[in-house]
Amino acid sequence: xxxxxxxxxxxxxxxxxxxxxxxxxxxxxxxxxxxxxxxxxxxxxxxxxxxxxxxxxxxxxxxxxxxxxxxxxxxxxxxxxxxxxxxxxxxxxxxxxxxxxxxxxxxxxxxxxxxxxxxxxxxxxxxxxxxxxxxxxxxxxxxxxxxxxxxxxxxxxxxxxxxxxxxxxxxxxxxxxxx
Amino acid sequence: xxxxxxxxxxxxxxxxxxxxxxxxxxxxxxxxxxxxxxxxxxxxxxxxxxxxxxxxxxxxxxxxxxxxxxxxxxxxxxxxxxxxxxxxxxxxxxxxxxxxxxxxxxxxxxxxxxxxxxxxxxxxxxxxxxxxxxxxxxxxxxxxxxxxxxxxxxxxxxxxxxxxxxxxxxxxxxxxxxxxxxxxxxxxxxxxxxxxxxxxxxxxxxxxxxxxxxxxxxxxxxxxxxxxxxxxxxxxxxxxxxxxxxxxxxxxxxxxxxxxxxxxxxxxxxxxxxxxxxxxxxxxxxxxxxxxxxxxxxxxxxxxxxxxxxxxxxxxxxxxxxxxxxxxxxxxxxxxxxxxxxxxxxxxxxxxxxxxxxxxxxxxxxxxxxxxxxxxxxxxxxxxxxxxxxxxxxxxxxxxxxxxxxxxxxxxxxxxxxxxxxxxxxxxxxxxxxxxxxxxxxxxxxxxxxxxxxxxxxxxxxxxxxxxxxxxxxxxxxxxxxxxxxxxxxxxxxxxxxxxxxxxxxxxxxxxxxxxxxxxxxxxxxxxxxxxxxxxxxxxxxxxxxxxxxxxxxxxxxxxxxxxxxxxxxxxxxxxxxxxxxx
Numbered sequence: 001x002x003x004x005x006x007x008x009x010x011x012x013x014x015x016x017x018x019x020x021x022x023x024x025x026x027x028x029x030x031x032x033x034x035x036x037x038x039x040x041x042x043x044x045x046x047x048x049x050x051x052x053x054x055x056x057x058x059x060x061x062x063x064x065x066x067x068x069x070x071x072x073x074x075x076x077x078x079x080x081x082x083x084x085x086x087x088x089x090x091x092x093x094x095x096x097x098x099x100x101x102x103x104x105x106x107x108x109x110x111x112x113x114x115x116x117x118x119x120x121x122x123x124x125x126x127x128x129x130x131x132x133x134x135x136x137x138x139x140x141x142x143x144x145x146x147x148x149x150x151x152x153x154x155x156x157x158x159x160x161x162x163x164x165x166x167x168x169x170x171x172x173x174x175x176x177x178x179x
Numbered sequence: 180x181x182x183x184x185x186x187x188x189x190x191x192x193x194x195x196x197x198x199x200x201x202x203x204x205x206x207x208x209x210x211x212x213x214x215x216x217x218x219x220x221x222x223x224x225x226x227x228x229x230x231x232x233x234x235x236x237x238x239x240x241x242x243x244x245x246x247x248x249x250x251x252x253x254x255x256x257x258x259x260x261x262x263x264x265x266x267x268x269x270x271x272x273x274x275x276x277x278x279x280x281x282x283x284x285x286x287x288x289x290x291x292x293x294x295x296x297x298x299x300x301x302x303x304x305x306x307x308x309x310x311x312x313x314x315x316x317x318x319x320x321x322x323x324x325x326x327x328x329x330x331x332x333x334x335x336x337x338x339x340x341x342x343x344x345x346x347x348x349x350x351x352x353x354x355x356x357x358x359x360x361x362x363x364x365x366x367x368x369x370x371x372x373x374x375x376x377x378x379x380x381x382x383x384x385x386x387x388x389x390x391x392x393x394x395x396x397x398x399x400x401x402x403x404x405x406x407x408x409x410x411x412x413x414x415x416x417x418x419x420x421x422x423x424x425x426x427x428x429x430x431x432x433x434x435x436x437x438x439x440x441x442x443x444x445x446x447x448x449x450x451x452x453x454x455x456x457x458x459x460x461x462x463x464x465x466x467x468x469x470x471x472x473x474x475x476x477x478x479x480x481x482x483x484x485x486x487x488x489x490x491x492x493x494x495x496x497x498x499x500x501x502x503x504x505x506x507x508x509x510x511x512x513x514x515x516x517x518x519x520x521x522x523x524x525x526x527x528x529x530x531x532x533x534x535x536x537x538x539x540x541x542x543x544x545x546x547x548x549x550x551x552x553x554x555x556x557x558x559x560x561x562x563x564x565x566x567x568x569x570x571x572x573x574x575x576x577x578x579x580x581x582x583x584x585x586x587x588x589x590x591x592x593x594x595x596x597x598x599x600x601x602x603x604x605x606x607x608x609x610x611x612x613x614x615x616x617x618x619x620x621x622x623x624x625x626x627x628x629x630x631x632x633x634x635x636x637x638x639x640x641x642x643x644x645x646x647x648x649x650x651x652x653x654x655x656x657x658x659x660x661x662x663x664x665x666x667x668x669x670x671x672x673x674x675x676x677x678x679x680x681x682x683x684x685x686x687x688x689x690x691x692x693x694x695x696x697x698x699x700x701x702x703x704x705x706x707x708x709x710x711x712x713x714x715x716x717x718x719x720x721x722x723x724x725x726x727x728x729x730x731x732x733x734x735x736x737x738x739x740x741x742x743x744x745x746x747x748x749x750x751x752x753x754x755x756x757x758x759x760x761x762x
Contacts, residue, residue, distance in 0.1 A: 106391075110388050113384045113387070113388065113453070114384060114385070114388075116384070117383075117384035146246075147246045147247075148305075148307060150243055150244060150246075150247045150305075150308055151305070151307045151311050154299060154311045154315065157296075158318065161293075161315055161318050161319050164200070164285055164288060164289065164322075165289065165318060165319065165322030167285075168285045168322055169322060169326075169328065
């Protein structure tokens with residue numbers, strides 16, 4: 001067995017396991033534990049990015065998600081100070097069962113289809129776009145400012161909308177009282 | 180510079196939003212209604228520019244634009260729908276918002292940004308740009324849905340729409356990732372060409388999975404059963420003009436992009452074999468049946484209209500199922516012309532209905548339960564008339580636009596060569612009879628029931644009155660002189676399938692005796708090829724391209740097979756798009 005496969009398998013397991021732990025009991029029942037499980041997912045994801053030669057994305061993943069976003073999550077969780085009884089009981093509702101069955105059905109179908117198609121997938125080395133600089137800051141920056149200039153600029157509109165929207169919702173109402 | 184003019188519809192609407200925000204700062208409280216006019220004029224200008232500039236496919240020259248946008252009449256038509264609905268919603272919201280303590284310009288600015296997102300969504304051919312357009316459209320709407328901050332319903336609407344919309348966006352991203360995994364490209368034209376060529380490790384299975392995810396994600400946006408659970412709650416909790424916009428503009432943009440993505444992927448036989456088109460039929464029938472039956476038991480006018488919007492999503496899915504063969508370029512399918520027209524008629528009627536409904540709010544307390552609406556028709560004859568016209572158009576009554584739209588759409592469904600086409604239409608017609616019950620119930624309550632208590636409506640405003648009058652006039656015009664709009668819809672539908680963009684090059688290559696000059700292997704991002712390389716033979720191209728769209732077919736070369744065989748087009752398009760390809 002290749003070491004690369006071993007590393008991939010480990011990181012993939014950690015990513016998925018962390019993601020499941022965020023939502024499933026016992027960790028999912030406690031917001032802080034869920035946040036820590038999410039941190040595991042973020043970090044393992046950064047590891048996967050490194051394996052894909054996407055070093056810049058991996059660094060961003062650690063800085064932005066595992067760093068800033070996670071601090072924000074933990075901060076909000078502590079600020080809200082939810083107790084267990086505030087969250088209500090974990091109940092199994094019919095819709096949840098339907099949802100789980102649907103997800104499993106999709107995963108099963110997708111899995112079998114992909115498994116059957118596995119030989120069709122080409123040699124990864126032949127993938128288009130795997131130049132020597134692939135994933136490095138320089139290549140990403142060049143793409144951002146040439147091919148993806150339009151989405152890059154539209155992102156600024158998206159962020160503007162997000163800021164305006166956040167202010168619009170969070171601001172105190174005029175003419176009386178807090179919102 | 181020429182390109183800057185060509186994309187002006189996009190930046191005009193984004194700029195409108197910025198101007199609205201700037202003007203908001205400069206004006207005092209209580210005098211914000213002119214902002215709605217600014218937004219309405221800006222968005223109308225953007226729509227008009229789009230219709231004028233994008234009549235024929237625009238050939239852009241700036242590489243960054245070429246890489247992500249495809250400007251043609253499809254984008255012009257659907258972009259104009261989104262922008263015009265945004266303009267109407269801004270005007271309709273004028274008398275409504277101050278009562279909710281929303282005396283700010285952000286509603287207008289967000290409507291403009293949201294329209295910008297929708298316009299970008301329908302012209303994007305790059306999956307990242309497409310996703311960003313959808314996010315700008317949706318993010319603005321999440322905020323607008325939650326803009327009734329004083330009401331728990333408003334918070335519920337915003338949160339529900341946001342969370343479920345986030346999941347839908349995630350699924351769309353996963354679909355984009357699958358498509359990238361299948362083909363190594365994010366450009367729809369390249370994706371299609373690589374899938375057709377079947378070269379370089381492309382995988383139709385991944386593309387078929389992506390197709391399913393796209394259907395789920397956009398099925399959520401258009402409120403199709405079984406992705407509809409948010410609809411009644413969100414429609415109930417949002418301010419009525421915003422709801423009207425949500426129903427009309429989001430459906431228009433989402434159906435345009437859904438049609439484009441699905442029909443483009445279905446071009447590939449291997450993908451079409453894995454992900455059958457009939458799934459649209461079943462989703463459509465489900466939406467029609469569930470929406471019309473559950474609408475009957477509602478007692479809130481907005482929830483009734485929400486279920487009606489689900490029914491209309493079902494009709495539109497059936498219309499999407501009823502593709503017609505595209506003239507000229509062999510064996511490919513395209514959207515039928517009734518769907519764009521239907522979206523136009525539906526959006527106008529739903530804006531009219533929700534706008535008029537907004538008039539009946541009782542000072543600050545929004546209550547649109549039918550019991551509260553009893554007898555209000557006598558107090559507000561004009562608004563009730565608008566509501567009547569819109570609701571009858573939604574129900575599909577002649578001589579309003581909704582009738583003709585429904586009629587044309589059913590005609591197309593009947594014409595489908597499938598054992599299910601007749602049963603589908605029978606079910607759809609029966610469902611519209613059932614839904615007629617709840618449409619008429621609203622009118623009966625308004626006109627004939629005795630008023631239960633003293634109720635006050637909004638002070639009307641010239642802006643809202645103008646917008647409501649415009650919806651009624653538009654519904655009548657669509658019903659009485661529909662020809663120009665039907666023709667426009669047909670033209671817009673012709674541009675749906677993105678193969679047009681890619682295969683135009685291919686058509687030019689095939690129609691020329693020797694496509695040799697361009698078939699030299701060129702790797703992505705390398706090679707200095709003069710821009711003219713994408714037009715192999717100088718005398719042929721433009722006219723051939725026109726002819727190809729309009730029905731040209733070279734007699735000796737069946738294009739269909741030619742397309743499937745020749746891998747040249749993929750490389751050609753890369754050269755065409757590659758930023759470094761210009762000297």
